[in-house]
Amino acid sequence: MRKIVKYILLDILKNKIVLVYTAFLLLITLSVFSLEDNTQKGMLTMLNLELFIVPLVSIIFSTIYIYNSSEFIELLVSQPIRRRSIWLSIFSGLAGALALAFIAGSGVPMLLFERSVISMMMIGLGVMLSVIFVSIAMLAAVTTRDKAKGIGMSILLWLYFSLIFDGIVLFLLFQFADYPIEKAMIGVTALNPIDLGRILVLLKMDVSALMGYTGAIFKDFFGTQKGVLLSFFVMLLWIALPLLYSLRKFNHKDL
Amino acid sequence: MTIKKLLPLLLIAAFAAPATARQLTVGKNAALKNIAQALVIAAPYDTIIVQQGIYHEHNLVIDKPITLLGKDMPVIDGEHKYENISVKADDVVIKGFKVCNSGISSITDYAGIKICNRHNITIEGNYLENCFFGIYSQYGIRCTIRNNTLKASQKEEQQSGNGIHCWKSDSMQITGNTVSGHRDGIYFEFVTNSLIWKNRSFRNLRYGLHFMFSNNDTYASNIFENNGAGVAVMFSNHVRMFRNTFRENWGDAAYGILLKEISDSRIEGNVFKKNTSGIFMEGVSRVEMHKNSFYGNGWGLKIQASCMDIKLNNNNFIGNTFDVGTNGSLVLNNFDHNYWDKYEGYDLDKNKIGDIPYRPVSMYSMVIEKNPPAMILFRSFITTLMDRSEKVLPSLTPENLKDDHPLMKPVQL
Amino acid sequence: MIEVQHIKKSFGKLQVLNDVSFSSPGGSCIALIGPNGCGKTTLIKCLLGMVVPDAGTIKIKNEAVNKGWEYRSMIGYMPQIGRYPENMKIGQVIEMLSDIRMYKAQRDEDIINAFQLKKLYNKRMGTLSGGTMQKVSAAIAFLFNPELMILDEPTAGLDPVSSELLKEKIQAEKRNGKLFLITSHILSELDELVSHVVYMQDGKLLFHKTLDALKTETGEEKLSRAISHFMKQHQPS
Numbered sequence: 001m002r003k004i005v006k007y008i009l010l011d012i013l014k015n016k017i018v019l020v021y022t023a024f025l026l027l028i029t030l031s032v033f034s035l036e037d038n039t040q041k042g043m044l045t046m047l048n049l050e051l052f053i054v055p056l057v058s059i060i061f062s063t064i065y066i067y068n069s070s071e072f073i074e075l076l077v078s079q080p081i082r083r084r085s086i087w088l089s090i091f092s093g094l095a096g097a098l099a100l101a102f103i104a105g106s107g108v109p110m111l112l113f114e115r116s117v118i119s120m121m122m123i124g125l126g127v128m129l130s131v132i133f134v135s136i137a138m139l140a141a142v143t144t145r146d147k148a149k150g151i152g153m154s155i156l157l158w159l160y161f162s163l164i165f166d167g168i169v170l171f172l173l174f175q176f177a178d179y180p181i182e183k184a185m186i187g188v189t190a191l192n193p194i195d196l197g198r199i200l201v202l203l204k205m206d207v208s209a210l211m212g213y214t215g216a217i218f219k220d221f222f223g224t225q226k227g228v229l230l231s232f233f234v235m236l237l238w239i240a241l242p243l244l245y246s247l248r249k250f251n252h253k254d255l
Numbered sequence: 256m257t258i259k260k261l262l263p264l265l266l267i268a269a270f271a272a273p274a275t276a277r278q279l280t281v282g283k284n285a286a287l288k289n290i291a292q293a294l295v296i297a298a299p300y301d302t303i304i305v306q307q308g309i310y311h312e313h314n315l316v317i318d319k320p321i322t323l324l325g326k327d328m329p330v331i332d333g334e335h336k337y338e339n340i341s342v343k344a345d346d347v348v349i350k351g352f353k354v355c356n357s358g359i360s361s362i363t364d365y366a367g368i369k370i371c372n373r374h375n376i377t378i379e380g381n382y383l384e385n386c387f388f389g390i391y392s393q394y395g396i397r398c399t400i401r402n403n404t405l406k407a408s409q410k411e412e413q414q415s416g417n418g419i420h421c422w423k424s425d426s427m428q429i430t431g432n433t434v435s436g437h438r439d440g441i442y443f444e445f446v447t448n449s450l451i452w453k454n455r456s457f458r459n460l461r462y463g464l465h466f467m468f469s470n471n472d473t474y475a476s477n478i479f480e481n482n483g484a485g486v487a488v489m490f491s492n493h494v495r496m497f498r499n500t501f502r503e504n505w506g507d508a509a510y511g512i513l514l515k516e517i518s519d520s521r522i523e524g525n526v527f528k529k530n531t532s533g534i535f536m537e538g539v540s541r542v543e544m545h546k547n548s549f550y551g552n553g554w555g556l557k558i559q560a561s562c563m564d565i566k567l568n569n570n571n572f573i574g575n576t577f578d579v580g581t582n583g584s585l586v587l588n589n590f591d592h593n594y595w596d597k598y599e600g601y602d603l604d605k606n607k608i609g610d611i612p613y614r615p616v617s618m619y620s621m622v623i624e625k626n627p628p629a630m631i632l633f634r635s636f637i638t639t640l641m642d643r644s645e646k647v648l649p650s651l652t653p654e655n656l657k658d659d660h661p662l663m664k665p666v667q668l
Numbered sequence: 669m670i671e672v673q674h675i676k677k678s679f680g681k682l683q684v685l686n687d688v689s690f691s692s693p694g695g696s697c698i699a700l701i702g703p704n705g706c707g708k709t710t711l712i713k714c715l716l717g718m719v720v721p722d723a724g725t726i727k728i729k730n731e732a733v734n735k736g737w738e739y740r741s742m743i744g745y746m747p748q749i750g751r752y753p754e755n756m757k758i759g760q761v762i763e764m765l766s767d768i769r770m771y772k773a774q775r776d777e778d779i780i781n782a783f784q785l786k787k788l789y790n791k792r793m794g795t796l797s798g799g800t801m802q803k804v805s806a807a808i809a810f811l812f813n814p815e816l817m818i819l820d821e822p823t824a825g826l827d828p829v830s831s832e833l834l835k836e837k838i839q840a841e842k843r844n845g846k847l848f849l850i851t852s853h854i855l856s857e858l859d860e861l862v863s864h865v866v867y868m869q870d871g872k873l874l875f876h877k878t879l880d881a882l883k884t885e886t887g888e889e890k891l892s893r894a895i896s897h898f899m900k901q902h903q904p905s
Contacts, residue, residue, distance in 0.1 A: 038551075041551075041574070044634065047634065048634060048636075048639070051635075051636070052636060162636050163636055163637055163640070166632050166635045166636065166637040166638075167637055169631070169632065170622070170629060170632060170637065173626050173628055173629050174626055177625075177626050181628065182628050185628060185631055189631065194635075195631075195635065198634060198635060199631065202633060202634060207553070207576065207633070207634075210531060210553040210554075210576060210630070210633065211630040211631070211633060212507060212627055212630055213507075213627060213628075214627060214628045214630045214631055215507070215630060216507060218631065
């Protein structure tokens, strides 16, 4: 399996898109921190960009890459290799490449500008989101044979997680405005890794005071060690569940 | 009597006081070992000089108009049981003492120095440490509280009194004091015609300045920093607030200033920096706000619909998360000629005034006002999108809450 | 060596394989023939584990295919249309496969030499012509000395000379006791190679006979004639 990962990583690097992505992140990070005079505001801007760009690039790039590797997958499937190894290797290669791109492009400069718990959390979040959206892309790509449909599906999924889900949350908030739903909202955020990550990082920043009563309730939960561990575990689930489900599908897929 | 006969008498009267005003010295090596002794033998308008040392005076009651001077900061220790000094005469000067460890009680307001119903009291250059209340004036008139440092370190509001506490007083001058760690840094209730100038009030448990039912007062050039709930100015009129700095009052219910039921007042040249809300105003009317700066606050200005006739001109709004928040659609206030860093308009005629109006209330801030839990969507993509679309097509934000003449460059202050 | 039992497979409503069973020992060469869309390629893909059958079992050297994967090291597969990562060069693909299979023994480079592929090692797969691609596929199929060779239309797209070279190699390996499973439309060239014939139609296996038996039964000398004779008999009325 390690060998396949090696070939996939080499192939992704040859692809150059990941290098462009790294350079792009680097450019953005450097310009954000040099334009903003205080790092706290820089961090907030970075958070917004991170929540927007990282999932988008991860899911779209991965989906396209998987479709473009169909020959490679076919070639490997006829070889004495477990299907599971092939699929997990592709996952590891993509996740590794995108996480590394994020760390190199955004993480390292962020640490150079501000060495704090928040930077570490931001890096952790970036890596997590990269991996989660690779995992979701694997599921989207295995579900349909048609490349255009698959890419369409992953764009929709991205739109869902970064926009539509929040729209639904807003709708629910107004529908149930007369009920104490703050606590239930904690559960709802677990259904979207982007929201979960955003709230985790925001609560660590000073701006959490702006979040008033709701923020206080969230802080009570996410501020504790238990809350952080639980969120981490939920993030891991967001990696594992789509991946395992896609693996099951791949194992039974006719090539 | 003719005037000639009267003249020598008048002369004697005029010079008698200084001639008879004595200096008494209290100290370890002096004849008088404690201040209470000295007070007994002192005549009105005498000066008592207190040498360095620690004095356990229990409750020192000053019942004659005298000047009490500390030399090298002698300590008057209240042993956590007594009120250190009670001023019960007019024309008293207390200068250069370290006053510490007053009693703490939930029934009596023990203070480091208390003025009761007197006038012309000067309290200057003292250092008050760990007092329940610091300097306490009730019914004080024309008192000067100048250049004192007050420091307390209680953690609970109930265990802590106010730094400089004035109640039903008039013509007070509170200048150059530094207050920290008290419940409220400076407390004004029913105080009129007074000046609060150049004080620093920071890290107090509740308010840096707590100001109620006090009319015709001015506070200027003070710094209020990092207080539990910022500054509250309530139920007063004709208050002038000039060139104060309100900064880093950060927390769930903290404000730069909370203005409540204020009328006919002026707020000019103040700086509001990094507060959760720069100003929160409720029931405020006829207030002019000029040349204030709002930097990096959560909300620059939260203005409830109960406010009216507020003129907001030539202020700078820079780097606030939300410039203005409001809870209603009715706007009876005037926003004009302010600088807003979020303004994205243009100035074709180069008159340094933007050609299209600026709407300082974002749609998302309206949403939060209606539905506070929506704050969980803070900084999510959808809120950005909402604000963008609202800018193009306003629907939810108040129609006439806008600045028709937004400045292109910050106001020079 | 191969045992296929009651294999069923459908894609959606289309029943592609309907209860197919056959078995064969080593040392023979089976021609898998039948009209287009009869399920030949699907059967082959089932053998390779690329298509998962709905029912039935396949055993290769007594190892069940649906669970295992190691058995594939015994198979050399030459697909009908080779699909390879476009960015890789011929040499890289060959090296990568050896690397991934962790194949340490002597590689069988006869085909590579016969087709003079080494000269083309620096060509990217994406730029290859169909024929060259077939040559690469053939080279890879023979490379790791497998005991079972599955060749799907091996000579399609090859020029006559290369085609001849490939057939020579097949003959040689047959003599070495390998089992061949070949599909081809060009029945004439199978004449010289095959010992057995498996005939499929509409997802069903109609017969599995030795070439000699088939010829005797039909009274024809050529495989192609024998098959067309048979097809006429079995035409759906």
